[in-house]
Amino acid sequence: MTPLQTSRADRPWRLTRRLVLGGFLSLSAWIGSAAATPTALAAAPLEPVYLYASPVTAAFFSANGASYDALKGRWRTYLRTFYGKSYREVSRAHLLAGIPPGVLVLGSAVLLDDQERKAIAAFAAAGGSVLATWGTGARDGKGQWAGYGFIENLLQMKVTDPVTGPDERYLNTFGDHPLTWAVPAGQRIFLGDIAEKPLHVESPHLAARYFDWQRMATPKNTNGAIAFLEKDTSRRVYFGFSEASWDADTNLALPKMLDSVMAWLRHQPMIFKAAWPDAHLSAQLLEMDTEDKFPNAVNFANELDAASLRGTFYLLTGAALAHRELVHKLSDKHEIGYHAELHAGFKGKTPASQQTRLNTMVSEMKDLVGFRALPGVSGFRAPTESWDDTTEKLLRKLGVRHHVADPAATEARLPVFSSAEPGLGTEEALVVLPRTQMDDLSYLGRRLDPQKASELSMLDFDYVHEAGALGVLSVHSQNYASDGLMAKLIPPYIKRLQQHRDKIFVASGSDMEAWWRARERVVHDAFTGSASRLSFEVRAPGHVKGVTFIVTHPAPDQAPKSVKAINPQAPLPELKRLDAYRSALVFKQVLQAGLYDYSLAF
């Protein structure tokens, strides 16, 4: 063959080689580009939100002297004003004809006929998300009682009974939870005293409970308020309270909660700053008001030492002066704080009288611990929990940085910054640690036998840590004799604490205060951007260690696969699975002031 003939014979092979090489190169480029950019989510967030206009419910309300619009109208207000994205009101005909997957809101749709029930079930089976409230489906299309089977089957839960206790009117949401993270842990949301009594539910998947104002621990199967379920690709949420309760929420916590609930129902992953460091899910402070029968402090200290826990002893300095050696012994391993100079409250007293007392208190503490150690004494607990804005202002000027306050100090179960001096920044303001758990006086006042008291304390523990809250266990020295009730209750409590130590941030008052201040330096907006990008700022003075961001999953166990820093010099967080619905990004390093930017791949 001539060279020309050879060349012509090779053309098919050369072409084939070129095609193969070209395909290989383009495939490589495609793989490379996919790796360099955040991968698309397995499923885009569901759109839109459907608000179902149940005609038979509306007719029934009208026939019985009420207006269904009064309840449904609140959804319209929320969706237009707060939600801000598109929503549609769907009629019965649309529902029966079938609507594409989205989020279907059944707001107190008490009457549902058989066709509607089937259509809703089909919608959910096709991957649609459902949010039902109150007595949805409790009556059939003729208004006859049908029971709660419809919502019980939809969410695999049990409706137990209506809330009948006159005081059990507070919704308490779980903090850092996939559904309710937008509201602080244990936020007390008032539901009002209304005719539409909220319903209790029992479910293995809860996001909120009902309590009275004091959060008295009632049995676990009696107080579920918000339940959720993920079945196949369908997400469902149930609120036990009707829309009539929304008017009582004057702090507007419910719209914030609805934002995070909607994000979960839409399978939209979200990233938010966690309350606690190092992927801890709740926190605990163990403290003693050390006053009368001062030497009993040794008993409490021994319990803490045996468990390698650091507690805080707030000393009545007038009493402490007679026990100097004990004070020095306590200060070796535990924090020492102020509990005033004598056991009298401060609230309502004139600034001059408060100043005189606090000066005496500091003077006595200086006498106890010495001049050099005095700046380390930075915590305060008011006798009888009696304090006011004047007390806080004076304490801050005396170098106090935190105080343990009464349950009325906050509506949530998290630390807050004092509002006594609104112009102060968070580096200067007092940190207020609210005592939202029962203290020894609560247990003693109820005159329970040790067994019952122990059960109550365990329930109290469980509720605090389920809600991702700050638990402050407060005991008094006069009630801590070695043969007293508290000496029996505290060891099991500490044992339960040790069993969950990896999830609970156990710290002294000053460490709790230091963390809360450091956390506040990290600025992040959870509702800006997407879950594939984490951008935040650490404000001066920086030095934040352990800050954690929680990422909600678009599907069970669909955690982010990787996280990359946009700036190669930036520290990388550790990615840690928390449960099927959440993962944590933990910055174990110390973050200095600056901007941080990361991309996440799901």
Next chain:
Amino acid sequence: MKINAPSPSPLPFFSPRVLLLAALVSGVLVLGSAVTLLVTRVEDGTSSVWARTYNAVEMFWRDTIRLSFTNRRIGGVAPAVFVAPPGLLDQKTPFNWLDEAQRVEPPADAAPPPPQAPVRLLDPAWQPSFSGGLQDKDAQ
């Protein structure tokens, strides 16, 4: 008995001699307890008794001096001393009376809002007659 003899003091316990004796005893107690506490090296029940004694006597002297030299007329009350309003038991003393807004009784709870759903909506025993009455024009 002499006609012009002075009548006996109705309060013999507050004679200067008694007051002087009380001052001497409390002085001995406070000094003694202070010295005892200073030299005591062991924290035990006895030292706590001395400590309480010292604190009580010290507080007695502080309050005695403060109350003795404090002007207790209206406007001059020491801030840390809580006394009843002067003239409380005098019918003629003018006071600022409480008006209706300051009544001690707590106001009655505001009436709960009217029901927005039929009152017995979630009462299983309520089985009203209702035809269905679909209003939706698309209803089939």
